[in-house]
Amino acid sequence: MSLIDLTKPRWDQNTYWGRATHFFHLTNPLNVLASDKQLDEAKKIVTEFRKTQKMPSGYDEEKLWAAKYLYDSAFHPDTGEKMILIGRMAAQAPMNTLITGGMITFYRTTAATVFWQWLNQTFNAIVNYTNRGGDTPIPVSQMVASYCCACGGALGTALYLNSKVKNMNPLFARFVPFAAVAGANCLNIPMMRSSEIINGTPVFTLSGERIGESRNAARYGISLVVVSRIFMAIPGMILTPMATNFGLKRGWFRGGRHWLILPFQLASVGFCVTIATPLGCAMFPQQATFPVSRLEPELAKIARSKNVDTVVYNKGL
Structure with a gap:
């Protein structure tokens, strides 16, 4: 498995379509349906993986990236605070x-x-x-x-x-x-x-x-x-x-x-x-x-x- 860097988007941000694909996942309206429990779990998974680089139990690469985008959709990139839903x-x-x-x-x-x-x-x-x-x-x-x-x-x-x-x-x-x-x-x-x-x-x-x-x-x-x-x-x-x-x-x-x-x-x-x-x-x-x-x-x-x-x-x- 190739090295996964969760500090960066999954797709190349130097190209327009790379950014567009990134934002299609980030702005997915279904993300607003996630519960606080799911969001906190995504934050925990992403934070721990960034520190240890160890795949969490029950996760594969696709599921890890899904957690990353769910986390990014709800938490501010600078302050780390959970953003207002609307x-x-x-x-x-x-x-x-x-x-x-x-x-x-x-x-x-x-x-x-x-x-x-x-x-x-x-x-x-x-x-x-x-x-x-x-x-x-x-x-x-x-x-x-x-x-x-x-x-x-x-x-x-x-x-x-x-x-x-x-x-x-x-x-x-x-x-x-x-x-x-x-x-x-x-x-x-x-x-x-x-x-x-x-x-x-x-x-x-x-x-x-x-x-x-x-x-x-x-x-x-x-x-x-x-x-x-x-x-x-x-x-x-x-x-x-x-x-x-x-x-x-x-x-x-x-x-x-x-x-x-x-x-x-x-x-x-x-x-x-x-x-x-x-x-x-x-x-x-x-x-x-x-x-x-x-x-x-x-x-x-x-x-x-x-x-x-x-x-x-x-x-x-």
């Missing part, structure tokens, strides 16, 4: 299916817009906090301020755009939720992870030696997360409204079948989110590299003293 990336598909389906179905009234955008940004805030990079705690006051700014930005964007598309093609109105989500991501993610921007995120040498906390690396990593999150939202929030509009023009929902719009959109969003979540996460490596030349001067000096020209860090998801 904040885990494995919960993205079921949660976003319901929320996105609601946003693109009930978008005509102000009350519905406010409710669904608020619910979406509340969920996003939990996800962004849960999947932050680094191990620095975030003050409660900072989280509240960040949450309020993100919700305000999303609601303001959605209500403003709704007022502008009233007399346009109905298809444009269906795209308003996506525009609001995309704009809010540019606020929500940096705000909920502002402690990294202020205090920096831990950076390490390729051998794993911690150098310090870099604000520059944090800013760059967060910008990559914003891009990937917007990409994740495109299939469900753009393709689904287009398919619904196409169906309406073709008469799919006429003759007492108007009630089919909601299950049609939920099924479409569910499929899109399940595929788009791992593909979006895979756009950039989670353990990102950052050139020493772009570090803060004091950190660059430390890094160069160790004869390294590249550092690595967890950019978050």
